[in-house]
Each structure stands twice: as C-alpha cells, then as structure tokens.
Amino acid sequence: MSVHILGIRHHGPGSARNVKAFLEELQPDIVLIEGPPEADSLLQWAGHDDLRPPVAILAYQPDSPQKACFYPFAAFSPEWQAMLYAKTHRIHARFMDLPLAHVFGMENEAAAKRAAGAQRDETQKEDETQSTTPDGETPPAELNNSTEEFTAAELDMEFLPRSPQDPVAHLAHAAGYDDGERWWEHMFEYRLGQEQVFEAVHDAMHALREELPRRYDRKEALREAWMRKCIRQAEKEMFQRIAVICGAWHAPALQTMPKQKDDNDRLKGLPKTKVECTWIPWTYSRLSYESGYGAGIPSPGWYEHIWEHPADDGTRWMALVAKLFREQQQDTSVAHVMEAVRLANALAALRHYPRPGLEELNEATLSVLCNGESILMQLIRDELIVRNRIGKVPTEVPTPPLQTDITRWQKKLRLPQTADFKDYTLDLRKDTDLERSIFLHRLQLLEIHWGKRFEVSGKGTFKEQWRLQWDPAFSIDIIEKGSWGNTVAEAATSFVINTANNTGTLQQVCKMLESAIPAELPAIVEVLIHRINNLAAASGDVLQLMEVIPSLVNISRYGNVRKTDAALVNNITESMIGRICISLPAACTAVADDAALPLLDLFFAMNDAINLVQDNELTGSWQETLLIISGNPQSAPMIAGYASRLLFDAKIMTGETLVKAFSVSMSVANPPALAAAWLEGFLRGSGTLLLLDEELWSMVHNWVSQLENDIFIQVLPLLRRTFSNFTAPERKKLGDKVKHGGNGTSIKATTTGDIDYERGARGIPVVMQLLGFKDAKLLPDGA
Structure with a gap:
C-alpha cells in the first residue's frame, strides 16, 4: 500500500502535464482530489462530450443561495486531468477538502456571534447612558468580562484564509527572480521533463513551512486534518496505490501524518449546514486575477496554448498574433513573425531561460509587430492572452428548476451563452424575435441582467436593440430567484408582485409596470396598476x-x-x-x-x-x-x-x-x-x-x-x-444681430432689400428638374 502526494499549482499546464504523466505511470486504483466532498456525485460527468472546460462546480446553501462558492477547472487544471484519468480508466475518484457543509456552518456561526456581540454592545451603551450618578456624571465603567470573552472566542472562530506574503516569492528571490509567478512558470509550468518534479516541490514547500513564520489559520489546519482523514479512509478501504492531488503548500502536511486522534479531536463538533452542488459554465476572464479569484492566473489563453503546444518555441504563438493583426487590417508579414520569434528566443537566451515565455514574446511583439506602440498589446491581451472563452455543461446535469427552464428557453430561442458580448436587433413583428424580447424582459424583472437594452435609432416601436453577455455569477442569482417559482414566468410574477407590495415609491412601481407590459405577464400588470392607483391616491x-x-x-x-x-x-x-x-x-x-x-x-x-x-x-x-x-x-x-x-x-x-x-x-x-x-x-x-x-x-x-x-x-x-x-x-447669429442692428432695423433691411429677380429666375429650372419636372423652362424676366 502506497500513498503518493502530488503537490501542484491550480490551473498550471506544466503541473497538469506532470500529473497526467505520473498517473499513467503509477496506474493508481484511487485518486483523491482537493475539492468539496459534496460534489463527488458530479465526478461522473467528467469526460462527457458536452462537459467542456472551462467549467466550475457551484456549491451553495439552498436556504441562502448568496452563500456560495465556485471551484473552476480548465483543460490545463491538474485536478481536471486527474478526473479525466479516473473516468477513462474506471477507477475511484473522490474530493477530499474540508466539506463546505462545515465551512458554511462556521460562517453562519461566526456571523451569528458577531450579530449577537453587536447587539450586546448596543444594549451595554444604552445601559451606560441611562445609568448616571446623581450629579449627572457617568459612573466608573465596570469590566465587561462577557464581552471580552466573546471577542476572544470570535477571533478563535475566524476561519477565513489570511493573506500572507506569497511564500514562493522567497524561493524566487533566492533564485534571482523579482517575481514568484515568473519563477514558478519557468521552473515548473514550462518544463517538459518530469525529473522528479513532485519530490522537488515537496522539499521546497517543506522548507518554507519550517522557515517562514505564519499566523495560525484555523481553517487551513481543519482542511489539512480532513485531507489526512480522507487518506486514512482510503487506506482503510484497502486501496493499494493512492494518488493525492493537492495544492503544493499542503503536500508536506499530508506526507507526514500526525496521530489520528489529534485530527479527530480537531474536527470534532464542527457546525454543519446543507449544501448542494452543480456544474456551471465558466469563462477565462473569470479565471484570471482581475476577476478577484484568489487562485487566479494572469494569462488563461496563454496557458491553454502551452498546454496544447508544449514544445512551441514561439512560432505558433506569433502566427496567432499575426492572424489577429491581419483580421484588424494591420500590415503583418511572415518576415515580421520570423523576426519576432528570433528576438524572443534571443531574449530568453540572454536571461538563461531554456525557452521564451510570455514576457519575452510580448516584448518581441511590441518591438517588431507593434513598432513600439503599446495600444495593440491590449488587443493581444483580450483576444489571446486571456481570451473570451466560455465552457459548456450538458443539459442532463441536475440543476435547479428555474435554471433548467432558462436553459430550455435559451436553446429554443437560439440565444447561446457567450463570454463576449453579442448584439441582437429584434423585430417585434416576427414571432421568434417577439418571444426573445418577452424572455429578456422577464429576466430583467427577475433582476438577472443578462441582456442590456439600448435605444434604437429611427421611427417606430417594433424594434429593440439588446446586448447579451453571460457572467457565471448569474447562476447564483438564478438559484436565489428559484425560490419564487420553477419557471421564468412564474418566478417573475411572484417576485415582482412581492416587490411591488413592499415598495412605497410610486416612480419605482411605474418603472416595474413599464417593464411588465413587454414581459406579457397579465397578473403582474393588474397588481401593479392597482398598486399605482393606491399610491397615487x-x-x-x-x-x-x-x-x-x-x-x-x-x-x-x-x-x-x-x-x-x-x-x-x-x-x-x-x-x-x-x-x-x-x-x-x-x-x-x-x-x-x-x-x-x-x-x-x-x-x-x-x-x-x-x-x-x-x-x-x-x-x-x-x-x-x-x-x-x-x-x-x-x-x-x-x-x-x-x-x-x-x-x-x-x-x-x-x-x-x-x-x-x-x-x-x-x-x-x-x-x-x-x-x-x-x-x-x-x-x-x-x-x-x-x-x-x-x-x-x-x-x-x-x-x-x-x-x-x-x-x-x-x-x-x-x-x-x-x-x-x-x-x-444660434449664439453666433444673435451676436451678429446685435453687431449689425441693435434694435432689429438694420438686420431687417439686409433681409428685405433689393432682390435680383433675373438671377433668381435662372435657378428655377434647375430646382424644377431636381423635383422631377423635366419640361421646366426659363421664366421670362421679371416673372
């Protein structure tokens, strides 16, 4: 019986390649993956033809959908490759992170304690205000032991992750790098040979955990204790070759096992709540740092490229840049591409890199293809480095009823979810466009702002202009609004009626009515009109x-x-x-x-x-x-x-x-x-x-x-x-009027003076011909 700890970096193409190669060589009989155990039932969908990354596991608390979290995966995520391996080879796969049932339970407990503490402090202030000495002075304050004990307990219950300095930055600095991200990429993500990489990662993280002082993080300790519990459970079930896929930082904590009793004591008595999970589409933009994702990466599109073409020396990448520039009518030749590739490789050699990375390729692109103008680099970033890409989830995946109904309408009306925006001009005289308009207006009533409406130029009221852009965060809004009904029409009706009855602003109710009319929900219209009548009265x-x-x-x-x-x-x-x-x-x-x-x-x-x-x-x-x-x-x-x-x-x-x-x-x-x-x-x-x-x-x-x-x-x-x-x-003409005739007489004389009728008459035939009268003749003098 053997346990193999594979410390990886989330969404790292090199880590994913090493995990895939290691699993194929080891041929384990179970794979344990860092992730929420509540989502174990979703692993069966890995490898499905219609489950195409980037996708994410959405975990949420049913009675409070806003309490939710995402676990995103791309094709180059090591966890995703581990799932595919398990599915392909028909072996067991499980998630082994701390269950979200306990995470959300601790959040709820901490929030309740904070609310109780705030109420207790407010009550104490009121009591101190009322308790005054006869001469009007406040008596000496007594020590509030209960409040002090509660505060300490609340600090002990803090489970949110801290934000210490990136420990990898210390290794990068020791190696002569000023950026830990770049050091990790060149050491692990760009490296083609395995070369006992997981042993090296384990030794590096073990040294960092011993040398770097870190503030006690209760949630991290609980997570690692639960991971060890899952490993022990796999050993108890007599699996012979156990592969564990976890974040690099956790690898040393899982390699050296403490006493089982210590972990059990630490995990005893954790609060718990109900959690549900499902697959949802994800986007590369939400996988990046800029979206606020803690484990985000700076360049998802670039990582996908080196995952698909690990041996590219920059030629394929520069060809993509040239293609993009040509689509934008930018003059780019094959000579430009060759020179840029040569410059990128020269920069990599000067920096003692075995191959050019994204930084070298960007510098070469800026110098050769962009002629030093950085404005085109933003186009490369949006279209290639990050990329507007969205995943796909099978319709058979269990989802809340409202989500199912929305997906059904999207498919029926041919309104796909896209990472980039897409414009639609709807002609309301056509049945399909009218149904699209009704559907989008109903989503707006539900405050799901997938579509944004714009004014259409020109006369008529039979056209609407919409811009659609899908955001994975809409999934939470859909789950939240699912409590109002199982279909879009039913949920919109119930939600708007409840909002209208609890709204005292006449203007807001009128805006709701203005949106309800195009949504074609008669029940809402009647309630809103009655509400407007009462508020107006x-x-x-x-x-x-x-x-x-x-x-x-x-x-x-x-x-x-x-x-x-x-x-x-x-x-x-x-x-x-x-x-x-x-x-x-x-x-x-x-x-x-x-x-x-x-x-x-x-x-x-x-x-x-x-x-x-x-x-x-x-x-x-x-x-x-x-x-x-x-x-x-x-x-x-x-x-x-x-x-x-x-x-x-x-x-x-x-x-x-x-x-x-x-x-x-x-x-x-x-x-x-x-x-x-x-x-x-x-x-x-x-x-x-x-x-x-x-x-x-x-x-x-x-x-x-x-x-x-x-x-x-x-x-x-x-x-x-x-x-x-x-x-x-207008201001210019008024100024001229003042200048030439202050009281209006001079300006009047200039407009009613002698007129050259003969010259004016000569222009009449031309005007008549422009109007279509071809037989027009020159009028006699003085006519």
Whole structure:
C-alpha cells in the first residue's frame, strides 16, 4: 500500500502535464482530489462530450443561495486531468477538502456571534447612558468580562484564509527572480521533463513551512486534518496505490501524518449546514486575477496554448498574433513573425531561460509587430492572452428548476451563452424575435441582467436593440430567484408582485409596470396598476406624479405593438393628469430659482407626454393650467416664463397676448433678477425665437439697453446662463444681430432689400428638374 502526494499549482499546464504523466505511470486504483466532498456525485460527468472546460462546480446553501462558492477547472487544471484519468480508466475518484457543509456552518456561526456581540454592545451603551450618578456624571465603567470573552472566542472562530506574503516569492528571490509567478512558470509550468518534479516541490514547500513564520489559520489546519482523514479512509478501504492531488503548500502536511486522534479531536463538533452542488459554465476572464479569484492566473489563453503546444518555441504563438493583426487590417508579414520569434528566443537566451515565455514574446511583439506602440498589446491581451472563452455543461446535469427552464428557453430561442458580448436587433413583428424580447424582459424583472437594452435609432416601436453577455455569477442569482417559482414566468410574477407590495415609491412601481407590459405577464400588470392607483391616491406630492406620467403615457401609447391591452393604464393616467392640473399651480409658487430649474424638465416631459396622448380634453386641461401658472404673479418667474413658452409653442399665446405678457414680465418696474429669470424660462431650449420675432427681439434689446450699469452686472450671470443653453450657431447669429442692428432695423433691411429677380429666375429650372419636372423652362424676366 502506497500513498503518493502530488503537490501542484491550480490551473498550471506544466503541473497538469506532470500529473497526467505520473498517473499513467503509477496506474493508481484511487485518486483523491482537493475539492468539496459534496460534489463527488458530479465526478461522473467528467469526460462527457458536452462537459467542456472551462467549467466550475457551484456549491451553495439552498436556504441562502448568496452563500456560495465556485471551484473552476480548465483543460490545463491538474485536478481536471486527474478526473479525466479516473473516468477513462474506471477507477475511484473522490474530493477530499474540508466539506463546505462545515465551512458554511462556521460562517453562519461566526456571523451569528458577531450579530449577537453587536447587539450586546448596543444594549451595554444604552445601559451606560441611562445609568448616571446623581450629579449627572457617568459612573466608573465596570469590566465587561462577557464581552471580552466573546471577542476572544470570535477571533478563535475566524476561519477565513489570511493573506500572507506569497511564500514562493522567497524561493524566487533566492533564485534571482523579482517575481514568484515568473519563477514558478519557468521552473515548473514550462518544463517538459518530469525529473522528479513532485519530490522537488515537496522539499521546497517543506522548507518554507519550517522557515517562514505564519499566523495560525484555523481553517487551513481543519482542511489539512480532513485531507489526512480522507487518506486514512482510503487506506482503510484497502486501496493499494493512492494518488493525492493537492495544492503544493499542503503536500508536506499530508506526507507526514500526525496521530489520528489529534485530527479527530480537531474536527470534532464542527457546525454543519446543507449544501448542494452543480456544474456551471465558466469563462477565462473569470479565471484570471482581475476577476478577484484568489487562485487566479494572469494569462488563461496563454496557458491553454502551452498546454496544447508544449514544445512551441514561439512560432505558433506569433502566427496567432499575426492572424489577429491581419483580421484588424494591420500590415503583418511572415518576415515580421520570423523576426519576432528570433528576438524572443534571443531574449530568453540572454536571461538563461531554456525557452521564451510570455514576457519575452510580448516584448518581441511590441518591438517588431507593434513598432513600439503599446495600444495593440491590449488587443493581444483580450483576444489571446486571456481570451473570451466560455465552457459548456450538458443539459442532463441536475440543476435547479428555474435554471433548467432558462436553459430550455435559451436553446429554443437560439440565444447561446457567450463570454463576449453579442448584439441582437429584434423585430417585434416576427414571432421568434417577439418571444426573445418577452424572455429578456422577464429576466430583467427577475433582476438577472443578462441582456442590456439600448435605444434604437429611427421611427417606430417594433424594434429593440439588446446586448447579451453571460457572467457565471448569474447562476447564483438564478438559484436565489428559484425560490419564487420553477419557471421564468412564474418566478417573475411572484417576485415582482412581492416587490411591488413592499415598495412605497410610486416612480419605482411605474418603472416595474413599464417593464411588465413587454414581459406579457397579465397578473403582474393588474397588481401593479392597482398598486399605482393606491399610491397615487395617497400621494400629495404633485411633482412625484409628474415624474411617472411619461412612462405611463408610453405604455398606453406604444403598448399595442405587442398586442397587449395597454389601455388598462389609460384611466389611471387620466386621473393622475387631472390631479396634477389641479395641484400644480399652487406647487409653482414660492419656489427659488435653484429649485425651479430642475422643475422645467418635468414640465417639458409632462407637456410632451400630453401631446402624445392626443386627447383634446386632457390637452385643454393642461393648457388651462399653464395659463394659470403664466398669469399668476406669485408663480416662480422661471416657471411662469417656461409656461408662457409652452403656450406660445402650442399657439395659444400669440400676437398681442404674448406681447402683453412679455411686456409685463420684462417691465423696468420689475426687479431685474425676476425679469431675467422669466426670460430664462421663456427662452429655455432654443434661441431661434429671438431670431425670427423682431418684436420680441426689440423688447429684449430695449430691456437690456435700459439697465443701469450696476444692475446689469447683477443680472449678467443669469443672462449668461440663459444664452449658454443655446446652440453655437444660434449664439453666433444673435451676436451678429446685435453687431449689425441693435434694435432689429438694420438686420431687417439686409433681409428685405433689393432682390435680383433675373438671377433668381435662372435657378428655377434647375430646382424644377431636381423635383422631377423635366419640361421646366426659363421664366421670362421679371416673372
């Protein structure tokens, strides 16, 4: 009976190659792999045609799905190669790490103790506040032994891994390297011969564990005790050749066995909870350091390359770089590739490396293929060094019901999970695209943001633009939302109804309704409309009602493209508009300029929404409200000015009525600041009105001309803010107008002076021909 400890580096291609070669030579009858024992049942899927790495084991607590963890594997992961070997040779394989049932149980226990301690401290503070001496001073504090004991116990229960300095860095420094990662790659991952590599790793880690002082880590001690327990169990079951695949740091602790009683005592009484596991697709980007993965690697795509082509001297890699550059229309020749490979090998020789690594290849690429410009190196990093690759999991793998339903819809609608983003333009007049839209909207209601919607340019409401990009973390969200139902429709309905009933914000409920209509969930729509009606009836904030009107109008106006009964919201929309028209004039009084400025956006959106409704009664009520606000001297000047502008745009306030309102508001009898605020509101959004209406221009020009110097300096910031909102061409034309004719007479003369009719007549036949009238002739002089 023999036990062989193979210390490896997670996701190391060299380690995976050495493990595979060692197992083929040893031919063990059982393989123990560092991983959660709860996932032993998933090992049967290793080697399945549809289980293609990168994949990960997702382990989670069913009653609290957010408490979860992942165990990712790539094709070049030593653990994955051990699984494949066991499956191919039909031998036993088991995971031997500390069960997650205990890990999550300790987390729950520690969280409960922290919560109890926080509550105890709060109670103590309240008691100390209430317990005062007669003269009002706090008595001397007594020693709180229970709190001190709890804190010490809580520290003892800390099981999360520490973050000490990477111990491999000490070996790298001794070997003359400034980076432990690079040293490990050249010593183990790039090495082609086995050369008793596992004995060397064991000796190095044994020396580091003896020499380096490390803070006591209870979780690490528990993990190693459980691993030894699994090894003893395999020996007890009379397996003759036992292969153990574990992280290099643990190898010495598993080679030298302490007393079995010591390990049993350490593992006794651990808290426990229920854990479930499944396979999920993973991505190379989530396998990298940048994703926050503790055992991540900097270059998954590069590691895959050296796993598939271990003897490559850089030629294959440079060929891939050249292909990528050519796809991006970059001029790259065979001579460039040859020179880059030669430079990379020369750099490796100068650094005493047997072969070039990624660092040498990147330096050669930068010098030869990129001409020293580093911007293209980002493209290489994204497409080759890291790569956007996603794994695949068989549909037969047991998954939660909601995950199964989502996978079924993805397959039916031909919406594959991709690591890179993919854009879809959906035509809602087509059945398949309409079903895709409904499915994506339902996922958004569940707060599973696989798809992000963008605005589509052009007219019409029958198109939607979506960008889809799958994130493995969505699996946790799906499991969490699975408690609301077994299908997407059922879960979305239950989740949204519960959220709506517990939401007191009218705007949020309206946004939910706007999303529920395209999701085609009638049960949700009815509940949300009832909820909106109740919140609107209880709300006394007219501005809050104005915020939700545009979304409700969009629903009633554009919902019918989906063949839904969007008219359900018409009654509540009309009721809310009526309440706004009644309450809005009073809400516009005694409003400061700073507060009035954002209200103008609400006025614009409200006016635009009512124009979309095209209901004469509602339009009349809104215009009457604007007339009241415009004519009320107590209204905020800026709001009154904007109300007048909206009435002018609707051709309600024109001619003498407009001139009168303008004259009253811009009168020199009014404080200049109020007149400037009214003008800012009236001219908001466009200065073309001053260019076209000479009478209004004259009034503004005369008002500014009559301002005294001190008053002009006071209102100048307001005028600057007003004119800064105009477009650059408008400001230029207004400046020319002031320059050439301050009161408007000169500018008028330049536009109505003598006209050369003969010259103009010659252009008429050309215009007529452009319009399609081929028989057009030159008009007689003076015509």
